[in-house]
Amino acid sequence: MTYRAALHGIEAAMGVPLDLAEYVRAIVRGWWIVLVCAAAGLGGAAFVTSNSTPMYQGMVRFYVVSPAVTGQSALQSLELSRGKMASYASLVKSDAFIDKVVQVSGNGLTAEQTTDSVSASADSETLMLTVTVTQPDFDKARATVTAIAENFGSAVNELESGRTLPGGETVLNVVAGPAVLPGPVSPRVPLNLGLGILLGLAAGIVITVTRRLMDKSLRTPEEVELASGLPLLARIPYSHAASGRASRVLEKEAGSLLAEAARRLRTNVDHLASLPSAEVITITSATSGEGKTTTALMLAKAWAEAGERTLLVEAHLRMPRLAADIGLGKSTGLSDVLAGHLPLDSVIQHTSVDGLHTVVAGTVPVNPTELLRGLALHRVLEEMRKRYTRVIVDAPALQPLSDAALIGAVVDGTLVVVRHGTVSTEVLKAALKNLESVNTQATGVVINALPARLSEGRRRFLRRVVTGLGRPFRPRSGPRPAEWAPIGGSTGQPVKHVARRR
Template sequence: MEITDYLKIVRRRWAWIVVTTLVCAAAAVALTLVQTKEYASSARLFVSTSNLDDASALNQAGQFSQARVQSYADLVSSRELAQQVISDLHLSTTPADLSGQVKATVATNTVNLTLTATDPDPHQAQSIAQSYAEHLTDMVRQLETPPGKKQAPIKATIVDNASYSDAAVSPKPVRNIGLGVVLGLLIGFGLAVLRQTLDTRINSTDDLAEVTEAPVLGAITFDSDATKTPLVSDIESHSPRAEAFRVLRTNLQFIDVDSAQKIFVVTSAVPNEGKTSTATNLAISLAQAGVRTLLLESDLRRPKAHAQLQLDGAVGLTNLLVGKVSFPDAVQKHDASGLEFIAAGPVPPNPAELLQSHAMQDILDQLRKEYDVVIIDAPPLLPVTDAALLASRADGALLLVRHGNVTRDQVRHSLDRLAQVDAALVGVVINGVPGRNRKYGYGYGYGYAPDTAGQVDKG
């Protein structure tokens, strides 16, 4: 992946990163609040040898002291020294636990040894540090005094008694919260990358480009009011949804100006992607532009277009196919837009057989003669074969893809269904695009941004 791919992931999954960062920062705050405050006290010792007048001897003694001071620092962790301090201060702890409270450090290239003790009580920390320093000097004297001698050639001297401070050294809120934020960013970004890798849903034109080279003819912005007012003839003409269908209408008219393309099937990969409302509103937009348009409700399994148009669904395509009614008797008109409409009619037991019959071909031939454009509302491609059969007899198919709902594999299988019957895919329409989304380009040959879409279509 390139840097631009990671930037896209951040833009798309920013909520994951923000939430994870906030959670980790909150956890760091909580951990800081529940941690017991610790106070520190330090005492410093100086390690020296017996007085020597010779410069060479002094130099050797200095090197000897530097070597020995490292051993004394190691003695700080001894159980014997810890037990002496416990007995001295009457502490109710174990040598192992007390050793964990004290550490020794040696300044580089010096013979200075610093003892630092920590404890929830600053006075106790001072007492522990001072007791350790005193008992360490005694231990050094005992260990370094040769048998039969009264004086050790090397000794440890306390030069700084144990300090006192009421400023806690632990926890450190700023450091903890900072680490929590950094950790949250890293985890959040990792989760975002993982989510993006595992997410195969169509969320952008880049996702579509992985499965098809067909152009994106339109992107219908998500509108929460669409369930109440599904038809563009009932909303303001300058609304984003109405404008999106005008852009789709214009792009459809300019797909191939040299061929007489009149009949288009509107379908989708799976149900609930909005194909019926898209087909209906596209047909209305064409009719409003003065194009003689007919909407054919050919979803003979779950017809919904007649309900959206508030027209009668009792008589329609099924009656025409079995010869029960004449063509004029099946055509209805939507007064608000001038759109002509043929409902599905009664639900038959054999939809696929009816749609691939000669009678269906005769109906399509007649519609081709009488109308400028025919929009066919067809069933989804994957559950049934109806849409593929209709697309093979039409001039082209429009595949509706709902943003964030359908996967790349589902779109790929849908395209395979169309290819198997030699149906032409004229373009893709993306439905339910989040507001202010800039990831989609409208148009065939040209890219139309959402704010300039209204300048494209003049019809």
């Protein structure tokens, strides 16, 4: 198998983007809507069916024969019979014949009710005349169709009496019936229930697709870049680990897609033309819950793994969480330093990653905005700049508070994280205006929680798998059994053995 064929096969298995793929994903995401609509359609069909009156159908079929008379060929007789078929079909519902059927059958129906229940169809090619009777009562349907079968031939002969030559009377032979189906022909329970489910499914699909069309949230990297007017620095794929505790981000192995995205973000920040100095940057988002803390941890870890002394600063002074998320012992931090209660050295903590230190938010202050507005923040950040190569400030969301904007005014650059399918263009633009209110601008955007079909590095990751570069997967069953290999030689000394892992 060639490299291209293998790569194409893996992409096909993981889902290559197709023209209607977004609508399919919308339907999958709204599966509960489709399910509810299908159940509603089934319930509606069941209700209508249960309240419908059962209808029974009787049928009798005649074969029309007009014998040839003297001086008339068989073909002429056949054409004559064909010409009469439409008249015979009309005769079945004539007032005179219906009155006779009502009188003979004793079905207890009026002439009008009997007329409504009778229908006739004529086939001039086969000379077959089919009469059907549909009634809500089985016995009345049988009595009516039996009366038609027994009296229609005589009614035809009476109509043609004196108009045909002797021996040329039309003969109507009963070839099927009279009979009534044992079960009702309507309502058709399986058909009605099936149609109800199909209509419900169709309604559910229409609703989910309409919701997607009306959804103005930003979902693709192109939409985020266009709405913000800023360069897109990274596409972070969705990860279950990143959606849980933040400490899991620090544990992700180097071959993962998250680590690949973090390295991509690190490279783009280092070479961003609008950010010549990226020593102190802040990471924020338009609203809360978009993954700014996770992104800050990923970038901080990537810089630390590159050998740079990195400090991660939590600036969520109102709702500190970092200490609990990554399992740090001290709860004092930035707010205590800004208030002048503690020196910076006393609040710096080590993490599980070499070269990565952190300062948590600290004690929740009464006036967090006032702490961030003062000169103390600028002095503390300058002190951090002298001690560390990289300082990343994990700021709160840009809306509805101004804390993130105040931080953005005193750092080298601001990165805005946008979670896939979370915020609209209007919300993002309004958040970016908060930065403009303090005479600063965002430097770039990062789209987070992107499905694998849209995440950057996916093709590169697949290429590594196909070509055998790197080992992104571990055996599920643990390490393989050890193989014993002799170490020593032919010196006659005792041979030692060690376990060598593959």
